[in-house]
Amino acid sequence: MISTTRDRYVSKRIEAGLAKMLMASALAASFMAPVSVMAAEEEKVLNIYNWSDYVGEDTVKNFEKETGIKVRYDVFDTNEILHAKLLAGKTGYDIVVPSAQWGSMQIQAGVLAKLDKSKLPNLVNMDPVIQASLAKLDPHNDHLVSWLYGFNTVGINVKKVKAALGELPMPANSWDLLFNPKYISRLKSCGVSFLDTPSEVIPQALLYLGKDPYSKVPADYREAAELLEKIRPSVTLFSSSGYINELANGSVCAVLGWSGDINIARQRAIDAKNGNVIEALIPSTGGTWFFDTMAIPVDAPHPSNAHLWMNYIMRPEVQAGLTNKVFYTNANLGSLKYVKKEIVENKSVFLSDADKKKMFTPLPQNVDIRRLVTRIYTQFKTGI
Numbered sequence: 519m520i521s522t523t524r525d526r527y528v529s530k531r532i533e534a535g536l537a538k539m540l541m542a543s544a545l546a547a548s549f550m551a552p553v554s555v556m557a558a559e560e561e562k563v564l565n566i567y568n569w570s571d572y573v574g575e576d577t578v579k580n581f582e583k584e585t586g587i588k589v590r591y592d593v594f595d596t597n598e599i600l601h602a603k604l605l606a607g608k609t610g611y612d613i614v615v616p617s618a619q620w621g622s623m624q625i626q627a628g629v630l631a632k633l634d635k636s637k638l639p640n641l642v643n644m645d646p647v648i649q650a651s652l653a654k655l656d657p658h659n660d661h662l663v664s665w666l667y668g669f670n671t672v673g674i675n676v677k678k679v680k681a682a683l684g685e686l687p688m689p690a691n692s693w694d695l696l697f698n699p700k701y702i703s704r705l706k707s708c709g710v711s712f713l714d715t716p717s718e719v720i721p722q723a724l725l726y727l728g729k730d731p732y733s734k735v736p737a738d739y740r741e742a743a744e745l746l747e748k749i750r751p752s753v754t755l756f757s758s759s760g761y762i763n764e765l766a767n768g769s770v771c772a773v774l775g776w777s778g779d780i781n782i783a784r785q786r787a788i789d790a791k792n793g794n795v796i797e798a799l800i801p802s803t804g805g806t807w808f809f810d811t812m813a814i815p816v817d818a819p820h821p822s823n824a825h826l827w828m829n830y831i832m833r834p835e836v837q838a839g840l841t842n843k844v845f846y847t848n849a850n851l852g853s854l855k856y857v858k859k860e861i862v863e864n865k866s867v868f869l870s871d872a873d874k875k876k877m878f879t880p881l882p883q884n885v886d887i888r889r890l891v892t893r894i895y896t897q898f899k900t901g902i
């Protein structure tokens with residue numbers, strides 16, 4: 519058939535119109551498709567980057583069994599490491615676990631994806647109080663989903679600390695053990711470990727000085743530097759993960775660490791029947807919370823699988839499984855009935871209301887303060 523220029527023009531318009539209609543209906547179908555169908559279009563792989571010692575016994579295995587998705591699981595032990603990777607981009611990870619104040623900086627930097635909440639029906643299980651507090655850092659809870667939370671504190675080997683202190687009684691303020699030269703100089707003989715990262719050490723020093731742990735006043739940081747200089751000779755180890763075993767096996771007797779990690783050390787000492795009695799002290803004069811959250815990098819290769827993982831974690835029994843293994847609290851309201859009785863009763867896992875009131879919620883820092891924090895920490899660690 520011979521067609522005129524006009525005919526060809528008309529038929530091209532019809533083709534373009536048809537293509538548009540087809541694309542629109544494909545798009546609509548994809549929005550309506552159940553999560554499992556969407557996920558089926560993705561390679562059956564999920565790349566997770568989480569903190570070390572921070573997952574339940576069977577969490578990964580059960581997810582793999584149920585979904586057929588193969589999980590590749592890598593670990594880090596400071597927010598600084600994760601932050602640097604995310605800002606560099608192309609991490610290859612589908613799920614990352616920043617602390618909320620770091621997540622907030624990552625949202626600002628545009629490196630975290632907005633969640634598709636239609637794929638996260640289990641969000642209804644999350645405590646509205648925690649959600650509201652996270653929303654201050656992540657408006658409308660659009661990017662971050664609560665994983666676990668806990669606090670920074672002092673962990674001790676009870677017998678070794680008492681022996682090293684000698685005639686000195688245990689201080690009423692547990693932070694004295696680490697920040698008062700009178701105490702820490704005695705503990706040096708049985709080993710003292712500090713978390714190996716600026717953002718964990720400097721706020722605790724500020725807090726000990728009675729300052730805002732997230733102060734924006736440079737002079738406060740100079741005072742913190744002076745304090746740290748005095749105690750530096752007594753710190754024998756810097757560690758953000760290995761310290762768990764060091765504490766459990768008696769190689770160090772006092773640590774600045776994370777509440778759950780210290781309870782893991784306690785459990786390992788019990789399991790090893792090595793006679794070490796480990797205790798996570800409750801900061802009677804106050805401490806800092808942390809709220810760790812799941813997020814999806816903006817360039818994640820398997821975002822649908824990532825949503826499946828998030829929704830799976832928010833099942834009450836699954837999130838309870840995290841708490842049961844690593845001794846951190848979770849924000850899942852329905853999970854408490856699945857948490858072991860001895861953990862529910864452990865006051866260094868579930869703080870009393872009075873202790874909760876003394877805790878500070880972390881805030882994101884501006885670049886200038888972050889540089890100052892890093893500089894002071896480096897001076898502290900290297901002793902220069």
Ligand code: SPD
Pocket residue numbers: 569570571572617718776779807808809810
């Ligand atoms: N071993 C897991 C520890 C997780 C700690 N998250 C830390 C948050 C710090 N502010």
